[in-house]
Amino acid sequence: MSLPFLLEIGTEEIPDWMIWHALNQLAESFQNLLEANGFEALMPQIDATPRRLVLRALNLPARRPDKVTPEDGPLVTAGDRAAQGFAKKYRVAVADLKIFDSPIGPRYRAEKLVPGESMLQILSNALPDKILGIHWPKSMYWGKWGSHSFIRPIRWIVALLGNEVVPFKIVGVESGNVTSGHRTLGTAQIPVTIENYEQRLRENFVILSHQERKQRIQAAIGNASDDDLLGTLVYLTEYPSVIAGSFDKEYLKLPAEVLVTVMRHHQKYFAVYENGQLANRFLAVTNTDGDPDGLIRRGNERVLRARFNDAMFFWETDQKKKLVDRILDLEHVTFQAKLGSYRQKIDRVTDLVRDHLKGDDAAIRASQLCKCDLTTELVKEFTELQGVVGGLYAREQGEPEEVWTAIYDHYKPVSMEDSIPRNLGGQLVSVADKLDTLRECFRIGLIPTGSKDPFALRRSAQGVVKILVEGKHRVKLPALLRLPPLSVRSRQQQMTGETTVFEPVESAGVSPEENLLRAFLLDRIRYYFKDIRGFKYDEVNAILASGWDDLVDVEERLIAIQAVRPTEDFEPLAASFKRIQNILKQAQFTGNGGAIDASLLEPGPESDLYREFQKVRGALASLPYRPALESIASLRPKVDLFFDKVLVNAPDPKIRQNRLTLLHTLLAEFSTIADFSEIITNG
Amino acid sequence: MDSYQEIIFKLKKYWSDRGCIIQEPYDLEVGAGTMCPETFLRVLGPKPYRVAYVQPSRRPADGRYGENPNRLYKHMQLQVILKPAPNDVIDQYLGSLAAIGIDLRKHDIKFEEDNWEAPTLGAWGVGWQVMLDGLEITQFTYFQQCGGIDLDLVPAELTYGLERLTAFLQGKDSVYDIEWAPGVSYRDVRFADELQFSVYNFEMADVGTLWKLFDLHEGEAARLLGEFRKLEKPLPDGRGSETADDKRRFPLLPTYEHVLKCSHLFNTLDARGAISVTERVAVIARVRKLAVGVAEAWVSQQTVGELVEAVQ
Numbered sequence: 001m002s003l004p005f006l007l008e009i010g011t012e013e014i015p016d017w018m019i020w021h022a023l024n025q026l027a028e029s030f031q032n033l034l035e036a037n038g039f040e041a042l043m044p045q046i047d048a049t050p051r052r053l054v055l056r057a058l059n060l061p062a063r064r065p066d067k068v069t070p071e072d073g074p075l076v077t078a079g080d081r082a083a084q085g086f087a088k089k090y091r092v093a094v095a096d097l098k099i100f101d102s103p104i105g106p107r108y109r110a111e112k113l114v115p116g117e118s119m120l121q122i123l124s125n126a127l128p129d130k131i132l133g134i135h136w137p138k139s140m141y142w143g144k145w146g147s148h149s150f151i152r153p154i155r156w157i158v159a160l161l162g163n164e165v166v167p168f169k170i171v172g173v174e175s176g177n178v179t180s181g182h183r184t185l186g187t188a189q190i191p192v193t194i195e196n197y198e199q200r201l202r203e204n205f206v207i208l209s210h211q212e213r214k215q216r217i218q219a220a221i222g223n224a225s226d227d228d229l230l231g232t233l234v235y236l237t238e239y240p241s242v243i244a245g246s247f248d249k250e251y252l253k254l255p256a257e258v259l260v261t262v263m264r265h266h267q268k269y270f271a272v273y274e275n276g277q278l279a280n281r282f283l284a285v286t287n288t289d290g291d292p293d294g295l296i297r298r299g300n301e302r303v304l305r306a307r308f309n310d311a312m313f314f315w316e317t318d319q320k321k322k323l324v325d326r327i328l329d330l331e332h333v334t335f336q337a338k339l340g341s342y343r344q345k346i347d348r349v350t351d352l353v354r355d356h357l358k359g360d361d362a363a364i365r366a367s368q369l370c371k372c373d374l375t376t377e378l379v380k381e382f383t384e385l386q387g388v389v390g391g392l393y394a395r396e397q398g399e400p401e402e403v404w405t406a407i408y409d410h411y412k413p414v415s416m417e418d419s420i421p422r423n424l425g426g427q428l429v430s431v432a433d434k435l436d437t438l439r440e441c442f443r444i445g446l447i448p449t450g451s452k453d454p455f456a457l458r459r460s461a462q463g464v465v466k467i468l469v470e471g472k473h474r475v476k477l478p479a480l481l482r483l484p485p486l487s488v489r490s491r492q493q494q495m496t497g498e499t500t501v502f503e504p505v506e507s508a509g510v511s512p513e514e515n516l517l518r519a520f521l522l523d524r525i526r527y528y529f530k531d532i533r534g535f536k537y538d539e540v541n542a543i544l545a546s547g548w549d550d551l552v553d554v555e556e557r558l559i560a561i562q563a564v565r566p567t568e569d570f571e572p573l574a575a576s577f578k579r580i581q582n583i584l585k586q587a588q589f590t591g592n593g594g595a596i597d598a599s600l601l602e603p604g605p606e607s608d609l610y611r612e613f614q615k616v617r618g619a620l621a622s623l624p625y626r627p628a629l630e631s632i633a634s635l636r637p638k639v640d641l642f643f644d645k646v647l648v649n650a651p652d653p654k655i656r657q658n659r660l661t662l663l664h665t666l667l668a669e670f671s672t673i674a675d676f677s678e679i680i681t682n683g
Numbered sequence: 684m685d686s687y688q689e690i691i692f693k694l695k696k697y698w699s700d701r702g703c704i705i706q707e708p709y710d711l712e713v714g715a716g717t718m719c720p721e722t723f724l725r726v727l728g729p730k731p732y733r734v735a736y737v738q739p740s741r742r743p744a745d746g747r748y749g750e751n752p753n754r755l756y757k758h759m760q761l762q763v764i765l766k767p768a769p770n771d772v773i774d775q776y777l778g779s780l781a782a783i784g785i786d787l788r789k790h791d792i793k794f795e796e797d798n799w800e801a802p803t804l805g806a807w808g809v810g811w812q813v814m815l816d817g818l819e820i821t822q823f824t825y826f827q828q829c830g831g832i833d834l835d836l837v838p839a840e841l842t843y844g845l846e847r848l849t850a851f852l853q854g855k856d857s858v859y860d861i862e863w864a865p866g867v868s869y870r871d872v873r874f875a876d877e878l879q880f881s882v883y884n885f886e887m888a889d890v891g892t893l894w895k896l897f898d899l900h901e902g903e904a905a906r907l908l909g910e911f912r913k914l915e916k917p918l919p920d921g922r923g924s925e926t927a928d929d930k931r932r933f934p935l936l937p938t939y940e941h942v943l944k945c946s947h948l949f950n951t952l953d954a955r956g957a958i959s960v961t962e963r964v965a966v967i968a969r970v971r972k973l974a975v976g977v978a979e980a981w982v983s984q985q986t987v988g989e990l991v992e993a994v995q
Contacts, residue, residue, distance in 0.1 A: 012773060013811060015796035050794070138798065140809045140825055143767055145833050152809075153825075155770065183777065184787040236793055267817055284817060286791035296791045298854075299816025305856060306753050313751055332956060337964045 002059040003119065003162035005044075006194045009053045009131060010156035010180055016235035018151060019048045022134050026055055029130045037064055037122055047208045049238040051180070054208060056194075060161065064116040073097070073108035083108055123166045127159065131170060147171055156180055160194050182206050182238050185289060205239040205289060213240050221283050224270040233268060237287040245269075245301045246281045251308040254315060255392050261382050262307045267300070314377035322397050323372040323390065333374050336455070339440050342371045345433075348440075352432035356480055357473075359432075363425035366406035369394060370429050373407075387411040413463050416532055420467045427471040434460040435480055442517040443483050461524040468551045469528070476549050481521060483514045522548065529558060538680040539565065545675035557673050560625035565679075569636040570629075576639045577676035580663045583648055589660045596665060600658040605641040610662060612638045617669055625673055632670050687849045687863045690783050691737060694761055694843065697782040698735035701775060703763065706736035711940055712947040715740050715801075716762030716842060720939060723804060726766055726826055727978060728985045729835045735763045737845065741947065743954035746881035749874045752857030756880045757873075759845040766838035768825060776823065776841055780815070784852065791816050799824045803946060803967055805831035805975045808840065820848050830978020890957040897948040901969060904941035907934065908976045915983065930987045935980050942973045 014022070023046045031041040039061055047054040073086035076099055087094045090110040098109045132148050142153040148171045159166035159175035168175050179197070181187050181204025192200045198208050207213050214234045218225060220242035233240065251259065256278045263269040269282040284300050291297055330343040339345075346368060353359035353367040373379045373390030382389070391408020399407075406425030410433060413420050421427045437460050441447070448457050468475065510518075525548055529535045535558050543557045564570050584590075601607045616631050623631060648663070650656045670676070685693070695705050709719040716722060716738035725732045738760050746756030765772060773794075781787055794811040799822060801807070810824035822842040826834055846858040846869070855861045859870035914930045949966055952958050958966060 013794035013796075138809060140827060140837075142825055142837050145827075145835050145837060153768075153770075183773075184790075184792060188774075236795065269817075287793055288791050291791075293789060295789050296816045299790070299818060299851065302851075302854070302856060303817040309752060309856075310754070332959065334963060 001062040003062050004194045005055075005057040005060050005119075005123070005166075006158060006160045006197055007055045007127070007166075008156075008158040008179055008197075009154060010158070011051055011053070011150070011154050012152040013050045014048075014053075014151050014235075016050065016232050018137060019050070019053070019235045022136065022151070023048050023053055023055075025134050026053060026130070029133060030055060030057075033122070033126050033130060034060075037117075039064070047210060048235070049206060049208065049210075049213075050235055051183075051238065052206075052208075060119050062162075063118040064122070066116045067114040068111050069114060071110045071112050072102070073110055075102075075104065076106040076108065086110060120161050120164060120166055123159070123161060124168050127166065127175075128168050128170050143171065158192060158197075160192075163193065182287075185239065207239055210234050213237060216240050217242060217285055221270050224272050224283055226264065226270060229264060229268060229270065233285040236268075237285060239287060239289060240285050241288055241290045243284050243286055243291045243297045243300070244281060245284060245297045245304070247301065247304055247308060249280045251312065252278065252280055254308065254311055257385060257388050257392065258311050258315070258378070258382065259308070261385055262311060263304070265382075265384060266307060267304060269300075269304070310381065311378065314381055318376040318378055318393060319396065323369045323393055323399075324397075326372040326375045327368065329375040330371055333371075336441070336446070338444050342374060345436060345440075346371050348436050349429065349432045352436060352480070353428050357428045357432060357475060359425065359428045362400060362402035363406060363428045365399070366403045366410070366425045367429045367432060369399070369403070370407050370410050370433065413466055415459070416462060416466070416528075420463075420470050424471075427467050427473065431464050431467050431473070434464050438464070438517060438520075439481065439483055442513045442520070445513065447513075447516055447520075457520070458524065461521055462528065465521070465525050465528045465551060466532075469555050472552050474550050474552050477521065477551060478518060478549060481514060481517050483511060483517070525551065525554070529554070533558075535562060536565075538678055539674075542674040542676060542678035545678050546671055546673060557625050560629050561674050563626055564629040564633060567630065567633060569633040571679065571681045573633050573636040573639065574676040574679035575681045576636065576643065577667060577670075578681075579643065580667050581677045584660065584664055584667070587649075587660055589664060591661070591664045591668070594657070594661050596662050597658050600655055601662075602646065602655075605638070605645040606659070606662075609635075609638045609642045609666075613662075613666055613669075620669075629673060632673075684853055684862070685784060686865055687845070687861055687869065690849055690852065691759075691761070691845065693783050694779060695735060695737075697779045698733075698763055701733070703733040703735040703765075706734050708736060708738050711943050712741045713738065713943055714742055714946065714950060716760040717801065717806070717840065718804065718943060718946065719762070720936060722762060722764050722840065723806075723829060723974075724936075724939070724978070724981050726764065726829050726834055726838045726840075727832060727982050730985075731836060732764065732766045732838075735761065738762050741880075741950070743880070743884040743951045746877065746884055746954070748881040749859070749870075749877035752859065753847075755846065755858065755873075756877050756884070761841075761843040761845055763841040763843075764838050765841075767836035768839035772839045773823075776813075776821070779841075780820075783848075785815070794823070797822065803949075803970045803974060804829065805971055805978065810840075815851065818847060818851055820844060820851065830981075831975045832978055832982060884951055884954045888951055888955050890952065890955060893948050893952050893955070893957070897945055897952070900941040900944040900948065901973065904938050904945065904973045904977075907938040907941070908973065908980060911935065911938075911980045911984075927987045930984055933980075933984060935977060935984055938980075939977045942970065942977055945970050945973065 027044050027046050030044050035041040042057060042059070044055045044057040047056075071090055074082040076083075083094055083097060086108055087097055087110065090112045092110050096111075098111070099106050100109050132150065136151040139149040139151050141147060141149050150171075154170055154173050156178065157170065157173055157175040158177055158179050159168065160177055165177055166175060177191055177193070179190050179192050179201065181190055181201065186204030186206060190200050190204060201208050207216070214230065217230060217233060217240050259278060260271045263271045263282050267284070269284045272279045272281040272283060282304065286296055288296065327343065327346070330346065331341045333342045335342050335345045349370070350364060350367040354364050357363075359367070370387070370390060373386060373393060376389060376393065379386050379389050387410055388408055391404045394404035394407050402423055402425050405423050406421065406429050409421035409423070409426035410429040412418055412426070412430060421430050437455065438457055441455055441457055446455060467473070468477065522544065526540055526544065529540045530537050539558060539561050543554055543561060546557070548554050596610065598610065601610050612635055616635060619631060620628050646659070648656065648659045650659060699705050706721050709721065713719055716736065719736070719738055721734050721736060725734065739757050740760050741757045743756060745754050747754045769775065777787060777792070791814075793814040795814055797812040798809045799807065806826070806829040808824040808826040810822070812819045813821040813823055820843065824840045824842075826838050826840055828834060846861065849861045850856070850858055853861050859868065859874065861869045863869050863872050911930070911933050914926050914933065949958075949970055953963075
């Protein structure tokens with residue numbers, strides 16, 4: 001017999017962004033429970049609103065059947081007492097013991113009965129732990145400290161298996177068959193059955209299905225949609241309705257960036273565009289059944305008006321003081337407690353742009369002004385618009401386009417999907433700003449560990465890599481990582497004993513912090529080319545092993561190796577290079593700076609290889625990477641032949657030495673584009 | 684249409700009917716109702732407590748010379764503490780909105796995640812901002828820690844922004860236009876102090892004097908905490924009861940007032956632009972240290988108080 005199951009955990013409003021993940025955990029945990037009890041791990045149906053996490057399953061077996069398991073006992077020759085003891089242990093009569101032939105003679109066997117357990121019992125025992133075991137980003141206590149924690153207080157639980165309540169209790173709440181409707185439109189105490197559950201909720205203004213709520217909103221907003229906001233609103237409402245409001249056209253004088261931020265981020269409204277222009281209208285999603293009297297619309301319009309008024313006030317106030325006159329005020333804006341103010345930061349950023357990135361006047365100007373908007377009222381109010389507001393003010397104040405767009409864009413890219421700043425100045429300022437943050441944080445030991453990265457240094461490093469590569473900036477990256485000396489060296493972070501997740505790249509004469517920073521960057525470079533750009537990991541390793549001074553060059557080499565990889569000579573040659581490396585390693589040969597003595601070369605494969613090598617080497621420098629790699633790969637037959645016919649470990653030490661030198665030189669000369677020994681071959 | 688004061692009367696009555704003591708505002712400058720001893724200290728320890736009060740809350744940096752329709756140097760909060768939070772706390776809260784004439788079936792209420800943290804008080808909690816037709820009208824917090832101390836009984840703190848709520852109910856675009864009492868506007872009552880305190884805080888406050896005052900209050904609070912700590916060490920000759928009595932009568936509440944003074948002076952200095960980057964973090968840490976010190980001492984004192992009561 002199988003039974004349907006319903007679990008509804010009724011809570012106070014759960015933060016929208018946590019709900020889906022929690023539901024999935026619950027489903028997985030439920031499957032594990034079934035599996036651990038010997039049932040098929042069927043996938044339950046999961047649903048949620050801000051106030052309920054719901055899990056349903058159609059066909060749960062009513063019980064785990066009894067099971068008989070044979071247990072082998074003593075030899076029959078061990079006597080009656082042994083038999084009695086054995087029978088007692090498994091609670092069977094001596095007469096019921098079986099006797100079977102074993103290799104050591106006849107033995108007793110008992111048939112142990114493992115009684116089945118009802119599903120009701122299994123669920124009743126396990127559900128409290130499964131529910132409380134959901135991991136939340138930030139949970140809380142209610143009632144007494146130290147009892148159980150959850151994301152928000154649990155207020156009711158519906159747990160039904162067929163027609164029966166699965167009895168259990170969590171933090172004083174007993175499971176039952178009574179749910180609760182919409183906070184203001186529904187009834188608070190609603191008895192349900194599994195069959196009428198969803199319908200009863202609907203009658204009480206709760207749409208259980210998140211897809212249905214989503215469709216309801218989408219149907220009403222049409223093309224104004226915005227996936228993130230939609231996802232949020234689906235889990236902020238139990239009965240979503242969409243209302244349309246408008247605002248005075250006067251406010252359209254404010255930049256669209258500001259208006260949209262107010263609507264979208266602060267009020268969770270969808271902005272409306274007409275012919276590509278922002279319209280003086282908005283769409284709001286309410287948790288109600290419409291707005292027949294227009295009360296909600298008027299309330300929202302008033303709130304928006306107040307917000308826009310504030311923004312207008314800030315916009316006008318801020319204009320009274322130009323960005324350039326705000327540079328000194330940056331002394332009062334903290335960058336980081338130990339690293340001082342933004343005033344100091346922009347000085348460093350400007351130095352980087354001017355001296356190391358060779359920025360033009362526009363880039364230098366932008367670097368000086370880029371943080372000034374942090375002192376404006378508008379950015380204090382709308383922090384997410386930092387940079388953008390600076391750019392807008394710079395434009396208003398007559399800064400040239402190169403300057404204002406550079407300021408506007410200099411936080412980009414904010415994610416790997418985001419584009420890089422649109423002009424040269426913006427790219428340089430962005431790189432300098434991010435590099436400065438990385439350098440300074442590493443210098444004082446604020447180094448990301450595991451999941452802890454409070455200053456989002458990974459994102460900064462990622463941004464640097466993306467801009468340098470996609471903006472085609474040929475700069476010597478390691479030189480930009482050189483850390484200025486620290487007057488008071490802080491090692492606090494390292495003293496905490498937390499281990500960093502990357503191995504330092506050792507480099508002589510360089511501080512440990514700088515080595516860590518190089519390793520950190522290298523990690524991000526690898527990630528960028530491998531995970532974002534999709535190059536094969538061994539190709540990335542091979543290319544980076546030959547240096548990463550210039551990321552544009554790294555990209556070119558990668559593209560070349562990717563193209564040459566499928567040609568027939570390439571992988572066998574890579575295998576040969578690995579072989580060479582092993583031979584040199586075994587011989588503990590490091591080159592000794594010796595040159596190849598051509599007179600010692602044996603005619604035939606050895607001389608042929610040498611001649612071919614010289615030919616290729618001579619042409620290599622003038623070739624682009626791809627033909628260069630092809631040309632190296634063309635050595636393959638000669639290399640193969642050499643290994644076939646020539647004994648490297650020649651008895652004569654002089655010849656041996658010369659052969660090792662030949663191989664070493666070959667390897668060194670041809671590893672400047674890629675270290676072929678990193679290529680994984682099928683051989 | 685209810686006047687501002689009528690709305691306050693109704694809310695007080697509502698919470699009074701639900702077992703709250705109706706306190707009067709604390710008579711010192713505070714940045715929020717949370718900082719009053721009625722919240723900051725009462726939420727500590729195992730004793731249930733319910734209180735509601737209107738608290739004028741001063742935030743010097745928010746002053747706008749009376750020119751901004753939504754921003755005030757000093758706004759009024761209705762602060763409600765329900766310790767421990769009852770199971771139906773949200774329903775009770777919604778009931779309070781109904782009590783001031785909001786027909787909940789015709790409006791849009793949302794509870795949006797908003798966790799609260801006050802670093803200077805070593806306090807944090809989780810909860811929501813309550814949105815009414817897109818307007819944030821209440822901060823709803825389940826306190827988890829206060830003064831760095833885990834709370835035995837988790838209280839619910841409801842903080843209503845009274846000006847906003849009234850502007851909503853009266854349909855006004857500017858807080859200055861709301862009707863305080865019949866025929867009297869908020870502007871009539873409050874405009875002068877918004878203007879004058881903005882002038883003082885932003886332009887005329889003497890930085891040297893404020894720093895001197897800060898140091899004096901800090902010194903006094905630290906001295907008192909030091910005296911209290913001496914009582915914490917058990918005497919070797921077993922004269923425990925005398926110490927207990929000294930602890931019970933120790934002036935921790937006055938100590939805390941000096942901490943509040945420091946906090947407000949810090950806010951004023953900050954608005955005046957007188958706190959440099961390097962100082963800022965350090966000054967916050969100084970205030971926090973005192974606040975946490977008082978909270979710890981208070982818990983210790985409460986324990987003694989209970990012992991004394993139990994003996995008598």
